[in-house]
Amino acid sequence: MKKSIKYILLFGVGALAGITAERNKEYLINAQFIRDHWHFRKVISNQEAIIKADKTMIILAFGQSNSADYGEGTYTCRNEVYNYYKGDLYRAEEPLLGPDGSGCSVWSRIADMLIDSGLCNKVIIVPIGVGSTSIQRWTEGDCRKKLDKTLDELVKDRIQLTHILWDQGETDNVDGTSKAVYKARLNQLIKVIRDKGFKAPFYSSITSYFPYNNNYPLGINPHITGAQKEVINERADVLAGPNTDSLNLAYYRQNLVHFTEKGLDEFAHSWFEKIRDSK
Structure with a gap:
């Protein structure tokens, strides 16, 4: 009798685990699960001093x-570049904590360019x-x-953003999102952050x-880019x-979609120029 109960319990636990895994299989098999639970990166102890430092x-x-x-590839920061993730601060290391990919980002490169140029002394990336x-x-x-969770964590930690960088549009190209709808949603997204x-x-x-x-x-959708340009032109x-x-x-x-190392270099430099020239 005891053995039967034991097997029933084991079966139940196994079934529950199987259902949970099936429902979350995308999360479990991608790099996000590993970085959420086993990234083994060291939390910065003097977080507040870095956040409040001049020219950060x-x-x-x-x-x-x-x-x-x-x-593609990897990248190692040469300056004081940090990665804010779930309320903690880490030295920036690719792949960054926060996004769902397992490759390399453009943001570490941009951060080094900003510091090398003298525009700032430190960069904290919230990706x-x-x-x-x-x-x-x-x-x-x-x-x-x-997004809400991240913004709430920043508010809780009294961290004020200096720049917000949005890079998106490919999926809406394929989905056939109209210019009017994309524009309305982009304005709605900005309102979420402002609120x-x-x-x-x-x-x-x-x-x-x-x-x-x-x-x-050439795979370029004028409705999406038109909406982006109109929001840029209409809002200070x-x-x-x-x-x-x-x-x-x-x-x-x-x-044909994601950036090579050469592409990341060009992408980063383009972002850097936009930030530099807006000062």
């Missing part, structure tokens, strides 16, 4: 895969990009929850290029990021 830039960086650690996401997921879906008390300039890249599943010449608190659609040559993109 604090950058929220998000969007879809090209903002989310999907780049939360998620691959293949539409703008709707950031305004009302699962990514909105991730949390963050007044830093919001930079929107001009991004739509995707080489598959659409009928636009929104600035132009780089035009990533122009970085579509084969040596810039692995699998």
